[in-house]
Amino acid sequence: AQDVLTLLAECGQQQVVDLYNTKSPEEQAKFVEQLTHLNKVTPTGMKNYLVRARNLLEASKNNVNPFDSYKPDIPSGEFMQPGTELMDQMEAIGLQELPKAAIVIIAGGLGERLGYSGIKVGLPVCTIEEDFVYLKYYAEFIHAASERARAQLPEDQRDAWYMPLGIMTSGDTHDRTVKLLDENNWFGLKKEQVDIVKQENVPALINNDAHLAIAEDSFRVITKPHGHGDIHNLLFESGVAGKWKGLGKEWMLFLQDTNALAPRVLTSILGVSKSKNWEMNSVCVPRKPGEAMGAICRLVDQNEAGKELVINVEYNQLDALLKAKWNENGDVANDKGYSSFPGNTNTLLFKIPEYVDNLEKTGGVIPEFVNPKYANAERTQFKAPTRLECMMQDYPKLLTGEGKVGFTMYETWFCFSPAKNNINDAANCFKKGLPSYGPAQAEYDFYNWANKMFTIAGAEIEYNQDATDYQGVSLAFGPKILLHPSYALTFQELKQKMAPKVNIGKVSTVVLGGKDTTMAGMDQLTLNGTLVATQGGKIDYFKHFEDKQVVFEPATESDSEVLRIRAFKPVKKEI
Structure with missing residues (x-):
């Protein structure tokens, strides 16, 4: 206990020591246990943490701008x-x-x-x-x-x-x-x-x-x-x-x-x-x-030659920084609109x-x-x-x-398509024309990634033109393609596994996995149902295809949480 009290006194926390002296032995023991743990897990220990805190709080009180000596510039990438x-x-x-x-x-x-x-x-x-x-x-x-x-x-x-x-x-x-x-x-x-x-x-x-x-x-x-x-x-x-x-x-x-x-x-x-x-x-x-x-900005120190940072600047600080030292209009669009x-x-x-x-x-x-x-x-x-x-x-x-x-x-x-918003926040974002970043959007973008990659690799993908409203987020699910990482880690791997002609209908479901699984031996692949091939070898109509379609229907209160937070559930239907 004495070590903890000494530490508190050294850290400028005499008011806590005084309070400690008014507490019961049981409360004191619990407090000592907590402080000992905090001292261990706080980066560099409590004493150094509190020294840094005083310096940062002083700078914050005086409105010191951490980017004051820096001039922003376009970073290289x-x-x-x-x-x-x-x-x-x-x-x-x-x-x-x-x-x-x-x-x-x-x-x-x-x-x-x-x-x-x-x-x-x-x-x-x-x-x-x-x-x-x-x-x-x-x-x-x-x-x-x-x-x-x-x-x-x-x-x-x-x-x-x-x-x-x-x-x-x-x-x-x-x-x-x-x-x-x-x-x-x-x-x-x-x-x-x-x-x-x-x-x-x-x-x-x-x-x-x-x-x-x-x-x-x-x-x-x-x-x-x-x-x-x-x-x-x-x-x-x-x-x-x-x-x-x-x-x-x-x-x-x-x-x-x-x-x-x-x-x-x-x-x-x-x-x-x-x-x-x-x-x-x-x-x-x-x-x-x-x-x-x-x-991401390149920040060049105006006081120290050769010193610069390429670093993330939070959006709420960016515009003021750019207006002050880069462009009087702040964060403006370039010739590509970005x-x-x-x-x-x-x-x-x-x-x-x-x-x-x-x-x-x-x-x-x-x-x-x-x-x-x-x-x-x-x-x-x-x-x-x-x-x-x-x-x-x-x-x-x-x-x-x-x-x-x-x-x-x-x-x-x-x-980039993080699942981070609940269904109401996702709907609000969608209403404002912003990415919804809910689990429904994340799942849509997961399939969309595969659809786009297949298209770039030469496949014909039938996209769905009719969006469905999933509790405030409109999504037009096309083919649901799940590409396991084992199937292809690079674009060239994906391309080399393509059949000469690939046509995938908008209600198709495709699950592909395995480094040796390939459609390259087929003359063509036309799909309007379900294809699941994850065990390696050439894709085979008789072995890997099902005359079923997976459609997304509205989730109900009796469905699992995983489905409710998306507002849809997969249902298999015979073709």
Whole structure:
């Protein structure tokens, strides 16, 4: 107990010590236990955290602009489009890099915001295949990439080699994530392949002196989430990043929990980062001026020659920054109708050796920010306790001078459709002409990705012209094509498996998987029913086809939550 009291006094928290002295032995014991734990899990410990908090709160009170000395400029990046020679080249380079790659999933979120009572990674990506949850889907990507990576290795190295997976959980999701893995035999992954790091909350603060917020109903410190930037600290502190470096891994791709299109960039973004030698590469999409999405900017320091950042700027800060120092009209459209500052999807690729070296220099700390809601004009009182936060995309702030940071832009349909809104919020977004980002939209975009890729590869896809209203979100489902990652990891793999003529009718359902499954031996493929081929070999009309169609009908109250949050359910019908 004395250690905790000494720590509090050293941290300028005498008011908490005084309160402690008025409490019962039982309350004191619980408080000491909590403080000891908080000191352990708060990045760099409580003392350093509170020093940083005072500095940031002082700057916030004085309205200091963190971008004051920087002049914004257009960042440099690559634009990838499937079917182009450049993307084929990058995917070919990326395939060669797969033996040195790792995957990280940010999985701290519950499905509550979606109207789903489980964890977000336990939500099914689509409904035509049961239990096809996000975590299973990501594991399938690792299996598919591993199959292609292993084939490149000398035979005596293949058994010991693996592609690592890191998962960041939170107090809300940790036990349930482990349970999901256990119940599904870790989706075929080896346990030693998976490193799970758990994010903890940090102390909340009640004033500019960084006094700890104490709960009114019990003697404990109020805590709040520190932000997904914790992933960097956790990978460093746990030794996971160092372990991967020791295994000879060079790249790690960060994925958000429910964006099923994100891993489709794997081979091409590896190719770009390898050819450019970038330490960090952000997956971006075109964004319209003023769109509510963080943007990648190049910021050049006007006071220090050679110092610059290529970094995400939050949309609510972007316009003022651009008006002040780039264009008096702010975030304006370029000749293509888009902003010159692409939208950040928070799918990020890092180069592991440099990443570990950088975090060793900072002791694993990622630059933080504070965002108090002030109760008075003098900015001395808070409406509610605040805390320091950090974002994983702020990593470039650790880099000095020539940190090589760039972005790779894809069209939105190829890489970005997160399931993050519940059915009412999705309908409101749709009404305003914005992407709805609900589970229904995510499922539609999942099939749409395959439809577009098939079209680029030479197939004829019959699109549906008639949209159906799914509780406020209108979607025109065409063919429902589920391409398992094992079927094709690059556009060229997909193209080489095409029959000379492929026609897929709008009510067709197609499920394809397996590296050796192919339609290349067929003269033509015409489909108006269901095709399921996942076990390898040539696709065969007699073996793989069914005269049934899957249609989406409105979900009812008696249907499962997974269906209700989409407002539709799949129903098989005889043709």
